Amino acid sequence: MREYCGVVGIYGNKNASHLAYLALYALQHRGEESCGIISYDGKKVSQQKGMGLVSDVFSEENLKKLKGRLAIGHVRYSTTGSSTIKNIQPLLINHKKGFIAIAHNGNLTNSLALKNELEDAGSILQTTMDSELIVHFLVRDHKNNYTEKILPILSRLEGAYSFVMMVNDKIYAMRDPQGFRPLCIGKIDGGYIVASETCALDMVQAEYIRDVEPGETVIIDKNGLRSLKQPEPKKHAFCIFENIYFARPDSNIFTKSVYLTRKSLGRALAREHPVDADFVMPIPDSGTCAALGYAEESKIPLEMALVRNHYIGRTFIQPSQLIRDFKVKVKLNPIRDVLKGKRVVVVEDSIVRGTTSRGRVRALREAGAKEIHMRVSCPPLVSPCFYGIDFPTKKELVAAKYSIEEIRQFIGLDSLKYLSLDGMLNSMLLPRGEFCTACFTGDYPTTICKPPSKKSLEKKSRKGA
């Protein structure tokens, strides 16, 4: 399971591209495969994109070339379309009335139907990303005023989108009516920033104003902020997994603190599934806040018995034959003197395939742990996500195929317990009806006509095509 995408837009700052760069740094956890920034100085559009991390792609030199007071940026893990250079975002389209640059977080669930419609009408798509579809619809509509044409086009999109778009001298920030993915607005030096998470605002010392609301399009131009609303509000479906795993704990997501939400999940887990143990330990980093909550509630001390190596970067050596569980050990190293002879409660944020947890548990046993009890701060994952998170297919999700007892045996645990659906929803700092929980329940908040695959738009979409 990997993260998906992070977006940022800066309006009205002479250092727009530098601020976008810093914001992308803060959003790096949302996509590590590629990144890009497009800026506009009133005359010229400049762009810099590449495969790799923000620190790999940008330099002082190439940032200087990104001139102007407007910029948008993107970090990507491909959720639609392969991870190829032409699919790196933001996407830039020049047309006779100017340019459109767009950065997208989310996944459209009706992208194949929209693609077929566009191609039937003569559009030639440059990429295999669903983000390109909205641009074609905008260009195809001959009305001059983007503000007038945006809502009818957005109303045709299904699924998850948080878009940041630069059209000539304006920035648009748009969120789907169910609000799957987060998007927030801040103020900085008389200008504005929009970003996937508030940690990006903190990074550039912007002041948080508010979230872009579900179904809202915010237009930022020389007159300040304006808001358009889609006429038919829908029941919200905020991705609950943002709170459990994806977002940074120092962010506020859907207006609430991720850190406090995760602690609340940990406390609920301790109440539902107590265990006699010498200490509680997290799987760092994403399990840390839930472990803190578990320790507080259970009154069992917390130990950091696994230490994360923050400098792994990319390793090309995979000596799997020489060092068992190399991938686990290079990231997390157990402390023998803490673990030896101890009964431990390991708090995990989630179990996807089970293979990573299995490797970690084996490393803890080898380090001398006497009993290992795993507590998971969400229910079993049983269904894939069609809204922008790269969950494996159902057959790869261990909980979709095996009972909890079988998973316990596979991972090699003394006990294994998951937080209940009620426990998870009651731990949220918003009403329980606000969330999408489809990966835990199989109950999808939109119609899923044909499960789209990551490469749907790359396949020939019809017979004879």
Ligand code: SF4
């Ligand atoms: S299916 Fe799961 S991961 Fe996908 S949007 Fe819903 S809660 Fe989030």
